[in-house]
Amino acid sequence: MGNTILKMQNITKVFPGVKALDNVNIEVTEGEIHALCGENGAGKSTLMNVLSGIYPYGTYEGDVVYRDQVCHFKNIKDSEKQGIVIIHQELALVPYLSIAENMFLGNEQAKRGVINWDLTNKKAAEYMAMVGLNDSPTTLIKDIGMGKQQLVEIAKALAKNVKLLILDEPTSSLNESDAKKLLDLLIEFKQTKGITSIIISHKLNEISYCADKITVIRDGQSIETLVKGVDELSEERIIKGMVGREMTNRYPAREHNVGDVAMEVNNWTVYHPFYADRKMVDNVSINVRHGEVVGFAGLIGAGRTELAMSVFGRAYGTKISGELKLNGKPVHLKDIPQAIEAGLAYVTEDRKGDGLILTDSIKHNTTMARPAFISSRGVIDKDLEKNKAEEIRYKLGVKTPTVEQNVGNLSGGNQQKVLVGKWIFAEPNVLMMDEPTRGVDVGAKYEIYQIINDLVSQGKAVMMISSELPELLGMCDRIYVMNEGRLIAELEAKDASQEIIMSYIMQDSKGGIGA
Amino acid sequence: MTTIKKRAAKLDLKQYGMLMALVAIIVLFTILTDGKLVKPMNISNLIFQNAYVIILAIGMLLCILTGGNIDLACGSVVGLIGACAGTFIIEMGMNVYLAIVLCLLIGIGVGMWQGFWIAYVGIPPFICTLSGMLVFRGITLLILKGMTLAPFPAAYQQLSTGFIPDFLPEMVLFGEKIKSPLCLLVGIIIAVGFCVSQVISTINKKKKGYETQPVLLMLVKMVAISAVVIWVFYLLSRYRGIPTVLIILGLLLVVYSFFTQKTVRGRHLYAIGGNMKAARLSGVKTKQMMFFAYTNMSFIAAIAGLVFAARLNSAAPTAGQSFEMDAIASCFIGGASAYGGTGTISGALIGALIMGVLNNGMSLLGLSSNLQQVVKGLVLLAAVAFDVISKNNLIQLPKFFKKNNTANL
Numbered sequence: 001m002g003n004t005i006l007k008m009q010n011i012t013k014v015f016p017g018v019k020a021l022d023n024v025n026i027e028v029t030e031g032e033i034h035a036l037c038g039e040n041g042a043g044k045s046t047l048m049n050v051l052s053g054i055y056p057y058g059t060y061e062g063d064v065v066y067r068d069q070v071c072h073f074k075n076i077k078d079s080e081k082q083g084i085v086i087i088h089q090e091l092a093l094v095p096y097l098s099i100a101e102n103m104f105l106g107n108e109q110a111k112r113g114v115i116n117w118d119l120t121n122k123k124a125a126e127y128m129a130m131v132g133l134n135d136s137p138t139t140l141i142k143d144i145g146m147g148k149q150q151l152v153e154i155a156k157a158l159a160k161n162v163k164l165l166i167l168d169e170p171t172s173s174l175n176e177s178d179a180k181k182l183l184d185l186l187i188e189f190k191q192t193k194g195i196t197s198i199i200i201s202h203k204l205n206e207i208s209y210c211a212d213k214i215t216v217i218r219d220g221q222s223i224e225t226l227v228k229g230v231d232e233l234s235e236e237r238i239i240k241g242m243v244g245r246e247m248t249n250r251y252p253a254r255e256h257n258v259g260d261v262a263m264e265v266n267n268w269t270v271y272h273p274f275y276a277d278r279k280m281v282d283n284v285s286i287n288v289r290h291g292e293v294v295g296f297a298g299l300i301g302a303g304r305t306e307l308a309m310s311v312f313g314r315a316y317g318t319k320i321s322g323e324l325k326l327n328g329k330p331v332h333l334k335d336i337p338q339a340i341e342a343g344l345a346y347v348t349e350d351r352k353g354d355g356l357i358l359t360d361s362i363k364h365n366t367t368m369a370r371p372a373f374i375s376s377r378g379v380i381d382k383d384l385e386k387n388k389a390e391e392i393r394y395k396l397g398v399k400t401p402t403v404e405q406n407v408g409n410l411s412g413g414n415q416q417k418v419l420v421g422k423w424i425f426a427e428p429n430v431l432m433m434d435e436p437t438r439g440v441d442v443g444a445k446y447e448i449y450q451i452i453n454d455l456v457s458q459g460k461a462v463m464m465i466s467s468e469l470p471e472l473l474g475m476c477d478r479i480y481v482m483n484e485g486r487l488i489a490e491l492e493a494k495d496a497s498q499e500i501i502m503s504y505i506m507q508d509s510k511g512g513i514g515a
Numbered sequence: 516m517t518t519i520k521k522r523a524a525k526l527d528l529k530q531y532g533m534l535m536a537l538v539a540i541i542v543l544f545t546i547l548t549d550g551k552l553v554k555p556m557n558i559s560n561l562i563f564q565n566a567y568v569i570i571l572a573i574g575m576l577l578c579i580l581t582g583g584n585i586d587l588a589c590g591s592v593v594g595l596i597g598a599c600a601g602t603f604i605i606e607m608g609m610n611v612y613l614a615i616v617l618c619l620l621i622g623i624g625v626g627m628w629q630g631f632w633i634a635y636v637g638i639p640p641f642i643c644t645l646s647g648m649l650v651f652r653g654i655t656l657l658i659l660k661g662m663t664l665a666p667f668p669a670a671y672q673q674l675s676t677g678f679i680p681d682f683l684p685e686m687v688l689f690g691e692k693i694k695s696p697l698c699l700l701v702g703i704i705i706a707v708g709f710c711v712s713q714v715i716s717t718i719n720k721k722k723k724g725y726e727t728q729p730v731l732l733m734l735v736k737m738v739a740i741s742a743v744v745i746w747v748f749y750l751l752s753r754y755r756g757i758p759t760v761l762i763i764l765g766l767l768l769v770v771y772s773f774f775t776q777k778t779v780r781g782r783h784l785y786a787i788g789g790n791m792k793a794a795r796l797s798g799v800k801t802k803q804m805m806f807f808a809y810t811n812m813s814f815i816a817a818i819a820g821l822v823f824a825a826r827l828n829s830a831a832p833t834a835g836q837s838f839e840m841d842a843i844a845s846c847f848i849g850g851a852s853a854y855g856g857t858g859t860i861s862g863a864l865i866g867a868l869i870m871g872v873l874n875n876g877m878s879l880l881g882l883s884s885n886l887q888q889v890v891k892g893l894v895l896l897a898a899v900a901f902d903v904i905s906k907n908n909l910i911q912l913p914k915f916f917k918k919n920n921t922a923n924l
Contacts, residue, residue, distance in 0.1 A: 315796060337798040346796065354796055357789030359856050368786055369797040371779040378779045383725035422797070 002030035005164060005196050006051075011062035013046055013055060020046045021060070022220040028164070028198060028213075031190055035207040036200045037238050038217035039441035044200045047217070048166050052086040053079040066164075083163030087153045089172060089439075093141045100124035100137035103156045127155040131185060145300075147178030154185065165189075166198045171206060172439050175300040175467050176502075179203070183210040202441060204235040205470075216241035239442055251474030252446065254453040258477060259290035261328065262461035263311075263344075263430045268322035270303075270310040280306040280317060282485040288430060288461040293452060295476035295493070296465040297501050303485035304465045305349060308432040312346040313339030326429070340369055345428035347420060349435035349465070355419045358408035362398065362418055363389040365407050370426040392421040397447055413444025420451055431455060432463040437471065449475060469498045483508045532901065533850055533865050540869060544876030551879050552872070555754035558747065563676065563826060565871035566760045567593070567819040571842035572849075572863040573771050574815030577808045579846050580775070580784045582791065582855035584633075584640040586809065588647030589816040589842060592625055593835025594655040596820025601664035601830025604671055611671045615821060622817020625651065626810035634805035644809075648839070656832050665829035675825035679757040693749075695756030702748020706741035713737055760822055767818070772860040784808065788855025844891070845870060848898040869894065 006028040013021040021043045028034045036044045049055050051064060053073030064071040066082060073079045076086070093102045100121045109120045124137035131151045135144060141152065150170055157165055165186075171179035187210055189195040201207055207214060214226040214233060223241050226233055239250075264287040272278035281303045288294045296304040309316035311324060313336035324331055326342055333339045339346075348354040356365050366389040367374050374385040389403040396417045400410060407418055416436070423431060436452070437445045452475065456462055466472050472479055472493075479496050481489040481504045489504045544552045551557060571589055578584050596618050603614035629647050632638045683696040693699055713733060720727045751757060775781040783804050786794040795801045819838070824830050849866030851858025870891055877887045 312796075313798075335800070336796065337800065340798045348793075348796060354790075354792045357786060357793055357856065359852075360785070360789050364782070364785075368782075368794070368799075371782060375779050379777050380779060380782065382777075383720055383723065387725065 002032075002194075004028070005030040005067060007063075007065040008047070008051065009063045009065065011047065011050055011060055011064070013043075013050060013060040020220050021050070023062075024217065024220070024222045026215050026222055026225070028196060030196055031194045032212040033186055033190055033197045033199060033210050035211035035214045036198060036217060037204070037207060037214055037242055039242055039443055042217045042242075043220040044217055045168060046220075048086060048168060048198070048200065051079070052076055052084055052166065054086075080160055083161055084166070085157040085160055085162040085164070086166040087150075087157060087168065087170065089169040091149050091153055093149055093152060095142035096140060098138045098140055099128065099133075099135065099144070099152050102141055102152060103127065103137075103159055105156075107160060123159070124155075127158045128152075130158055131155045132181070145178075146173045147175070147181070150174065150178075150182060151185075154182075162195060164196045164198070166200075168200045169202065169439070170199065171201060171203060176469070177299065179206060180209075186210060202439070203468075204238050207238065208233045208235060214238060218242060218244060242441075243443055250442075250446065251471075252450050252453055254457060256291075256477060257457070257459075258292045259459060261287045262290045262326070263288045263463075264323075264325040264328075265307075265311060266323040266325070268307065268311070268324075269320070270306055270317035271319040273316065273318050276318060280485050281310060284322075284482070284485075284487045286480055286487065288463050290429075290459045290461050291456050292478065293456055293462045293464055293476045295472035295479040296463065296482060297469060297472055297479055297505075298482040299505060300467065301484070302482040302505075304482050305434055306485075307482070308346055308434060308463065308465060311339075312336065312344055312432060315339075315346065340426055340428075343427075343429035345369070345423035345426055345431045347423050347431060347433040347436060349438060351415055351419045356407045356415060356422075359406060361404050362393060362400065362407055362410075363403040365418055366392050366403070366422050366425050369422055373425070373427075388425065392425050393418075396421045396424070396451055411444075413440045413447075416440050416444065416448060417451070420448065424451075424455070428460070430461045430463065432465070434465045435467065436464065437466070437468070445471075469501055472501075473498065481505060533848065533862065533869065533898065536898075537865050537869050537872070540872050540876070544872060544879070548876060548879045552876055553750065555750045555752075557875070557879070558750045559754050559758060561871055561875055562758050562761055562764075564875065565867055566675070566764055567823045567826075567838065568841045568845060568871065569764060569864055569867040570767060570815060570819040570822065571838055572845035572867045573767055573860060574812040575839075575842040576846045576849075576851060576858055576860060576863045577771075577775070577784060578640070578812050579843075579851045579853075580788045580855055580858055581805055581808050582788045583853045584808075584855070585644070585839070585843050586629070586640065586647075586812045586816075587644040587839050588625075588629060588651055589644075589812055589819075590835040590838035590840075591648045591651035591655065592622065592813050592816035593820040593823055593838055594832065595625070595651045595658075596622055596817045597824035597827075597830045597834045598655045598658040598664075598832070600671075600821055600824050601667075602658055604667060605664045605830070611668065614671075615674075618821055619814065619817050622814045622820070623810060625817075626813030627806075629813065630806035630809035633809055634802045640809070652836075655834075659830060659832045661832055663829050663831045667825060667828055672825050672828055673759055674763075675760050675822045676828075677759040678755045679759060679762070681756050691753055693752050694754065695752045698748055698752035698756040699745075701757060702745045702752070705748070706744045709740060709744070710737045763818070763822065767815075768860060768864060775860055780804070780807075785856055788852075788857075790856075841867075841870065844895045848895055850898075853899065866898070 004027055008024065008026045011021050011024045012019065024043070024047055026047070036047070038044050050060050053075050056074045057072040066084070071082070094105065097105070103124045104120055109116050109123060121137040128135070128137065131154050133148060133151050133155065135148065141149060170182060174182065183206055186197050186199070190197065199207070199211070211233070212228045216223045216226070216238065218241070226237070231237070266285045268281055268284045269279065270281035272280050284307055298304050306316050310320050313333045314320055315336055324333065331342055333342055352358060363386055367385050371380065374381055374388055386403060393400070393403050398410070398414050398417045398421065400414065407415055410418065420436065433452070437448055440448065452462055452464070464472065464476060473496060476493045479491045479493055479501065480487055481491070481501055483505050488508045491500065541552065574589065575586060578586050599618050599621055600614055603609040603617060604611060629643055632643045633640050679697070681695040681697040686693050686696050713736070717727050717733060775784065783794065783799045786797070786799055787801055787804055791801060820835065823834060827834060845866035846858060846863045847853060847866065848869055849858070849862030849864065851862060873890060873894065874887055877890065
């Protein structure tokens with residue numbers, strides 16, 4: 001094994017009233033992929049902010065030793081000079097600038113302040129080739145997908161001559177194949193360029209796939225470091241370290257009492273709202289029964305979100321055609337208020353962007369979708385509102401003292417619970433949940449699964465869109481597989497496996513190209 | 516827990532900060548002007564001088580709530596409505612009340628025009644209302660052919676400069692002559708009514724088992740508000756009584772406070788400003804609400820236009836110029852967020868009063884109007900800086916809270 005490139009010794013970081021990091025130790029060897037695991041709020045990001053100089057030297061206790069020297073970083077620039085580059089979960093790319101412009105933002109290829117665009121684009125193309133991006137360097141960031149944007153960030157890091165790359169949740173918004181591509185790239189860099197990576201991720205399967213060492217952090221303390229080849233690196237083993245106990249079952253059990261069909265969609269076709277000739281959902285027929293969780297598997301862009309949103313009062317798309325039946329009766333939902341009235345709910349995949357008002361209270365967020373329940377003749381009963389919101393908060397176990405708390409102040413898991421609570425408050429019969437556990441830690445995931453189980457035990461129908469196949473297999477009664485807007489398979493969960501689902505998708509994609 | 520308490524304190528500070536500032540300014544100028552500021556006649560003047568700004572600020576607040584959107588055209592609409600009123604009443608000799616109704620309808624029409632482009636076509640409000648500012652000022656000039664129409668009949672002037680007639684005899688109280696006992700009586704009735712409603716609502720809450728505010732806090736609030744109300748009406752009663760425009764103002768304040776704070780539609784305005792996409796996916800008819808906000812703005816501007824023309828006693832081509840800026844400033848000084856989603860009618864009222872008292876106080880001191888502008892500008896900057904800085908703190912706080920929160924799991 002190589003030399004130790006980084007040693008963080010006895011790091012303690014205190015925020016007013018809270019000890020975010022408590023005597024954390026971590027040692028990273030040159031040329032390895034080192035994973036940091038821990039629940040939301042365990043202190044992983046804080047630790048990386050200490051390392052990269054976002055929290056400057058002097059605001060924490062302990063030593064950061066990089067290449068045998070104690071670091072005194074005052075800001076990110078200082079750490080980048082040393083080849084330490086951090087890529088945050090929320091990408092810092094400017095949508096209306098080109099790939100090349102973004103890549104050299106703050107590091108412009110200029111002489112006396114005048115930019116050499118030819119050189120910029122040429123260099124950008126070189127770095128892009130290294131990460132396997134073959135778009136033009138002048139393509140705007142807004143025109144490429146999340147997966148490629150992530151690659152641009154990595155190319156940007158390469159352009160800064162990175163030695164130690166830190167990735168905070170790099171795959172949280174990527175689908176499985178893009179995520180795998182990214183991880184393979186890290187492994188390749190490790191082997192060919194000797195670049196050391198520190199990766200923070202909730203996706204344990206990815207960590208066991210790529211990591212050489214895993215440091216587990218819990219409640220601001222480093223609990224243990226697991227080494228590949230020495231310790232067992234199974235998901236169960238990592239979870240045990242993260243939550244401090246054995247989680248025997250990641251998916252709570254429920255009784256299966258499937259009733260009549262709650263929602264039936266027949267021959268549903270939806271076109272793109274701006275490109276009117278692009279079919280986003282193509283002649284899809286599905287049904288969801290009372291007391292049933294029905295999963296929707298597929299790659300990003302398979303049309304699952306588009307299907308759910310277009311059913312939900314035409315919230316997405318144009319030229320929508322097809323038949324929608326609720327409890328056996330055909331309905332025509334013109335807009336979202338009608339859909340809510342009819343007992344539908346769409347729990348968005350993007351809780352911060354489309355789901356919650358972060359600057360408003362839990363209380364107001366909870367009642368937002370169905371104000372009729374707390375008002376009469378359009379006048380709100382604020383006391384009733386508070387009590388109802390309090391009830392929902394208690395039922396879902398949102399960890400906060402009051403419902404007056406602003407949603408923006410909550411952790412991801414708690415925000416997700418507020419979002420789900422908002423739709424439970426609306427008393428729907430059919431819940432369409434889009435990535436209900438995205439960016440949520442293991443403990444909160446389990447609680448959200450329990451909430452879903454509660455809902456179906458009350459006879460609600462749940463449509464669950466997820467990019468995490470184990471979650472679908474663990475939670476659903478039935479699974480639909482979609483690809484490129486079409487329904488390609490329907491499976492009983494007990495007959496399905498990750499391999500079977502993926503092979504359906506792969507075969508269909510191939511067939512698509514052949515035809 | 517500690518961080519949460521701190522946060523609550525911070526919010527309170529922000530909410531009451533501007534009220535404190537208003538009180539401080541009033542006290543300061545009362546001392547500097549040897550009490551001239553709070554002379555009965557000056558209180559009446561303050562109301563007359565600022566009525567139109569407060570009225571416009573009410574409408575502007577609704578627009579700002581939808582996402583920091585402003586209406587630059589409302590000053591021109593004030594001028595346009597004045598011109599219409601002048602043409603109808605002075606030139607055409609139309610019945611005053613019919614003319615008022617027509618003017619309000621024109622205001623609504625103007626608002627629908629702007630609302631259509633903003634809500635349904637998607638023109639950014641800044642640009643659409645900038646266009647409106649030019650268009651409606653131009654129409655005003657066209658209607659008036661660049662001339663001023665005057666004077667209005669007395670019945671119309673009543674709207675802005677009149678007082679509610681008193682049928683009670685004059686009396687003497689604490690050695691001061693009360694010229695309008697009705698006015699004092701109204702003040703006392705409002706104060707008592709407020710206290711009674713507070714008590715009744717608390718009792719009702721208790722009955723239903725809801726949380727109630729602490730009794731002490733309630734008492735302090737009741738005493739403070741009653742005292743201020745009775746004091747203001749006492750001062751007014753020593754001059755000529757209740758100005759008509761105060762009634763219009765009071766009605767608008769009550770109606771729009773109720774609308775924003777208590778109704779579902781009002782809540783929707785806040786939701787749109789907080790997160791437009793989330794609001795839409797929660798069943799808020801976002802376009803309809805944007806349309807409403809801008810239609811309402813011009814309706815309110817029409818009321819302000821009528822009031823202002825009556826005060827000027829003429830329809831002037833330049834009437835209402837840069838009023839939109841005063842209204843916008845009032846809202847922001849009063850704590851409305853430049854990003855939308857937060858702000859209250861009472862805040863806008865406080866903001867308008869801060870500017871009004873500053874103006875009036877500095878005029879009484881004989882400071883030049885040039886200097887007044889500088890001070891007003893700095894006050895606006897200070898108020899919004901206060902908002903932004905306290906917001907930034909809020910953005911840092913959640914991190915601490917998150918740590919705290921999960922550490923307790």
